[in-house]
Amino acid sequence: MATHINLYSLLKKCNSLIHMKQLHAHLITTGKFQFHPSRTKLIELLAISPAGNLSFAAIIFRQIQNPSTNDYNAVLRGLAQCSQPTQSISWYRNMLRCLLNIDALTCSFALKGCARALAFSEATQLHSQLLRFGFDADVLLLTTLLDVYAKTGFLDAAHKVFDEMVIRDIASWNAMISGLAQGSRPNEAMGLFNRMKEEGWKPNDVTVLGALSACSQLGALKQGEVVHGYVVDEKLDKNVIVCNAVIDMYAKCGFVDKAYLVFNSMSCRKTLITWNTMIMAFAMNGDGYKALDLLDRMASDGTCPDAVSYLAALCACNHAGLVDEGVRLFDFMKVSGVKLNVKHYGSVVDLLGRAGRLQEAYDIINSMPMLPDVVLWQSLLGVSKTYGNVEMAEMASKKLAEMGSNSCGDFVLLSNVYAAQQRWKDVGRVREAMVNNDVRKVPGFSYTEIDGRIHKFINRDQSHPNSKEIYAKLDEIKFRIKGYGYIAETNLVLHDIGDEDKENALNYHSEKLAVAYGLISTVDGTPIQVIKNLRICVDCHAFIKIISNIFNREIIVRDRARFHRFKDGVCSCRDYW
DNA sequence: ATAGGGTTAG
Numbered sequence: 001m002a003t004h005i006n007l008y009s010l011l012k013k014c015n016s017l018i019h020m021k022q023l024h025a026h027l028i029t030t031g032k033f034q035f036h037p038s039r040t041k042l043i044e045l046l047a048i049s050p051a052g053n054l055s056f057a058a059i060i061f062r063q064i065q066n067p068s069t070n071d072y073n074a075v076l077r078g079l080a081q082c083s084q085p086t087q088s089i090s091w092y093r094n095m096l097r098c099l100l101n102i103d104a105l106t107c108s109f110a111l112k113g114c115a116r117a118l119a120f121s122e123a124t125q126l127h128s129q130l131l132r133f134g135f136d137a138d139v140l141l142l143t144t145l146l147d148v149y150a151k152t153g154f155l156d157a158a159h160k161v162f163d164e165m166v167i168r169d170i171a172s173w174n175a176m177i178s179g180l181a182q183g184s185r186p187n188e189a190m191g192l193f194n195r196m197k198e199e200g201w202k203p204n205d206v207t208v209l210g211a212l213s214a215c216s217q218l219g220a221l222k223q224g225e226v227v228h229g230y231v232v233d234e235k236l237d238k239n240v241i242v243c244n245a246v247i248d249m250y251a252k253c254g255f256v257d258k259a260y261l262v263f264n265s266m267s268c269r270k271t272l273i274t275w276n277t278m279i280m281a282f283a284m285n286g287d288g289y290k291a292l293d294l295l296d297r298m299a300s301d302g303t304c305p306d307a308v309s310y311l312a313a314l315c316a317c318n319h320a321g322l323v324d325e326g327v328r329l330f331d332f333m334k335v336s337g338v339k340l341n342v343k344h345y346g347s348v349v350d351l352l353g354r355a356g357r358l359q360e361a362y363d364i365i366n367s368m369p370m371l372p373d374v375v376l377w378q379s380l381l382g383v384s385k386t387y388g389n390v391e392m393a394e395m396a397s398k399k400l401a402e403m404g405s406n407s408c409g410d411f412v413l414l415s416n417v418y419a420a421q422q423r424w425k426d427v428g429r430v431r432e433a434m435v436n437n438d439v440r441k442v443p444g445f446s447y448t449e450i451d452g453r454i455h456k457f458i459n460r461d462q463s464h465p466n467s468k469e470i471y472a473k474l475d476e477i478k479f480r481i482k483g484y485g486y487i488a489e490t491n492l493v494l495h496d497i498g499d500e501d502k503e504n505a506l507n508y509h510s511e512k513l514a515v516a517y518g519l520i521s522t523v524d525g526t527p528i529q530v531i532k533n534l535r536i537c538v539d540c541h542a543f544i545k546i547i548s549n550i551f552n553r554e555i556i557v558r559d560r561a562r563f564h565r566f567k568d569g570v571c572s573c574r575d576y577w
Numbered sequence: 578a579t580a581g582g583g584t585t586a587g
Contacts, residue, residue: 008578037578044581070581077582108582143583174584206585213586244586276587308587 007038016051024060033063040070047078054078069095073105080113088113089122104135111144120152139165143172150179170204178210186214187454190223203230205239212245216252219531219558222452224249228262240268244277251281254529254556254563272303279312284562286572288320292329307338314347319562321576323355342368346376353383354576358392374405385413385420393417408434408441446510447531450521457513466517473516474507481546488539506539515544515555527554535559535577545569 007023014020023042027033046057054075061067061075072095079088092110095102107130114123127145135141142165149158162168162176173196180189193211196203203211208231215224228246236242243266250259263270263278275298282291295313298305305313310333317326330348333340345368352361361380365372377399384393397414411434418426445458455464464470488506506512511532518528536559548555549569557564565572 041581073581105582112582138582140583145583147583169583171584176584178584204584209585239585241586246586248586271586273587278587280587312587 007036008041011038011041011045014045015049017046017053017056020046020052021056034065039064040068040074043071044074044077047074048081052078054082069099069101069103069106072099073103073109076106076113077109080109080116085113085116086119089117089119092126102129102133104130104133104138104141107133107135108141108144111141111148115144115148115151118152120149120154123148123152124157137166139167139169139172143169143175146172147175147179150175150183153183155179155183155185170201170207173201174204174206174210177207178213181210181214181217184217186217186220187456189214190218190220190454193227203234205236205242208236208242209245212242212249216245216249217531218447218449218454219253219529220447220449220452220454221250221253221255221529222449224253226452237266238268240266240271240274243268244271244274247274247277247281251277251284252558254285254558254565256281256285256287270301270303272298272306272309275301275303275305276308276312279309279316283312283316283319284558286319286562288316288322288325291316291320292322292325305338307341307344310336310338311343311347314344314351318347318351318354319573319577321354321574323351323357326351342370342373342376345370346373346379349376350379350383353380354386356383356387358383358387358389362392372399374400374403377403378405378407378410381410381413385417388417388420390417390421406437406439408439411439442534444510444532444534446514446533448514448518448529450518455514455517457510457517459510460508461510461513464513464517466520469520470513470516471508473520474512477516477519477543477547478507480550481543484546484550486542486546506537509537509540511536511540511557512543515547518555519547519551519553525552527556530555530557532557532559535561536564541571541575541577545571 010023014023020042027036027039027042033039043057043060046052046060047054057075057078061071064071076088076091076095079085079091088110092106092113095106107126111123111126114126130136130141130145142161146158146161149155149161158176158179162172165172173192177189177192177196180186180192189210193203193207193214196207208227211227212224215227228249231237231242231246237246243262247259247262250256250262259278259281263274275294279291279294282294291313295305295309298309310329314326314329317323317329326348330344333344345364349361349364352364361383365376365380377396381393381396381400384396393414397410400410411430415427415430418430443458445456448455457464511530514530515528518530522528536557541564544555544557544566546569547553548566555566557566562573562577564577
């Protein structure tokens, strides 16, 4: 009896493989291995702790004459969190064959494996099995199930599980809220967050992380401020993870100053991620020098920059047009010992390309120790278009085709390169390829927050209740801005349609709809904030510059990569993006 | 001998 307790307490303190092996040897040499209850705990420790060793756990498992469900579960848990989580599914199937008694933990670990392996259909099988086993009153298990459905992208199935749960606890709400937030349905995430409060639940740190992430995506400042207020009131800001999320929220809502205020007044210790979040915030805002300054300061503060820190700083140089600083930083990175990945190369290629240094950009691609990705060739294609370099554009397009990229933007860019040289035959050839290849077009959409409510617009959207007024406003704008030298950039539209129709296609881009709605529904002089899922197009950029001038409004647009602040007819990106 | 499992920022 005494040895049971001793072994158990020893196991709990065990944090190295050597110690685990010693305990194993002890169980063997004293002849207790086959019968001692701590054996299972040892296998679990080996299977799941960072100091453990999963294959060794499996070896030990095979030495057991009559493994219990718990022994199986211990290995299953390890397999579910290892680098090949599909192994957990085969292990589970094997358990069903060999064992009669599966318990709720078996299902829980197997579901975890499905989540990691993104195995939706296996999860549905587990779902029906756990119902048959009668585990459907188990809150923890149903929360895991909900989470698997959400993580595999089946949010409606997740929601159904959530809705049908007889008993829910805080973690069930949290799983559903963060599932919606991470599944690109942030508005619903906020809806559920509010409903949760109405129903008398008290959000905890995990809850606010989901809500803050949703606000970040939506650019929902008003709602984000409410969540921040709650965080402060409930002292959830003792948690550095929460602080990081608050910083990110303010930054993504366009309030980099507020983000920096939170960054500077944190009561808990900053982590690597805190610094990276703030550097990224400056980068998105075009504050190149502030980002570089922070990169220096983090090191002197005792936090060693990692690959993400450098990427963020490089990105900042790129957005601010700090070409020499960026190249210097990149050269330093190569000797600093950080492991560069394809994104670092992509960023520096973009930086050089935008500065017109196409040959240097191309040389870097050729010197890369890894294969260039689609994004990198797209960026080279983009800058080739900017500088009218036909050969480079053709080469990049060829690579993109080889890699199976089939995005509309690639074809449009190449076509524009030819069009600029009046090579109409080639333009026609590209159009034909577009038709034949059935190109993908990611639908563009924009959000704007008015009085704490999010309004979403897609291109040519007519579903908004105020649609009539919005289109009338756009007509008015169109009329007024003609006098300011605005000519629609119709070469961005690649359809066989007349110029007027091309103009209409551009006129109803989602960001224009959102800005027009902002103009009619907010008081004169107040800023208008728009979030767009793609990069802003040249035409909308020119259009909004003029609007900021004639309507005397500050208009802040966050596109996929950065912020554009339009004021008095100019943009903070200085037309460099 | 018993508990053990779920939600989490760049």
